[in-house]
């Protein structure tokens with residue numbers, strides 16, 4: 001059973017994805033059959049919450065009504081922090097109702113860069129941990145390069161605090177593979193679906209163990225069910241299907257769902273990863289109900305330097321937005 005809390009706009013939409021039915025596809029049908037395996041609660045300061053229609057209404061919590069009038073925090077991190085500090089009871093009550101008393105771990109999902117999630121994450125993480133005596137694992141997106149300076153600044157200034165408040169952190173870059181040449185909304189949808197597929201497809205026990213104290217990212221790759229070299233699948237994954245620009249990492253945990261007999265060359269792939277990335281590949285295979293596809297769900301651990309990268313981005317974006325306003329001033333002269 002997965003226990004998920006979405007905080008803020010992005011987090012809420014990602015959690016909503018676990019409840020959405022897509023009966024047209026096999027995956028959709030399997031997913032809806034698995035629906036009872038998820039307890040998800042969405043918490044936001046924005047009325048946008050009411051546009052989520054798949055997640056049960058009692059699992060949606062609008063907070064900060066008196067302060068934001070349902071309009072969100074407008075990127076104000078202090079306001080997000082304040083609202084969660086004052087109104088965490090509302091959130092905790094909804095979690096209790098949704099069965100979080102039985103959780104062994106909770107995933108707190110948020111998009112870094114805005115006000116609600118970025119400011120509220122450490123506060124809510126602390127409150128949930130205490131209320132249910134569970135470890136809190138974070139799943140956070142980081143702002144894409146095309147977003148404004150404020151988002152990067154917020155993400156950069158609050159990353160360490162968020163990292164420290166979680167037992168482990170999965171980061172997903174919003175300028176990841178899905179975003180190349182795509183409109184933002186479509187890219188977000190793809191990323192949200194990847195997070196959902198990963199959490200469904202990967203093995204939760206392995207995830208919690210592998211993530212402890214670490215920063216990791218995810219990758220999902222699919223292939224036709226035909227004889228496939230693990231090295232080829234892995235190299236495709238690293239090139240196109242990882243949701244973070246990788247420089248260095250320690251380990252790839254890969255869970256393959258599909259016909260085990262179709263995947264060969266485990267040793268060879270492991271040696272290739274060792275020599276090319278000085279990293280380790282751990283591979284497990286499980287059966288799948290879809291005979292036509294092989295899906296590989298991966299967790300890539302040992303990511304470093306994210307705080308530094310966010311700081312650089314915040315700085316360069318600031319410079320470029322100052323330049324933009326300068327240019328505007330010149331034009332108006």
Ligand SMILES: Nc1nc2c(ncn2[C@@H]2O[C@H](COP(=O)(O)OP(=O)(O)O)[C@@H](O)[C@H]2O)c(=O)[nH]1
Pocket residue numbers: 007008009010011013014044072073074075110111112113114115116117118141142143144147151174188189191192
């Ligand atoms: N992957 C993904 N990212 C999103 C989505 N919506 C917003 N974001 C990202 O999340 C960041 C924070 O936005 P939002 O969640 O609205 O902020 P908050 O509600 O104030 O916490 C933005 O800067 C975007 O990078 C979404 O649906 N999917």
Ligand SMILES: [Mg+2]
Pocket residue numbers: 008009010046072073114116
């Ligand atoms: Mg918002």
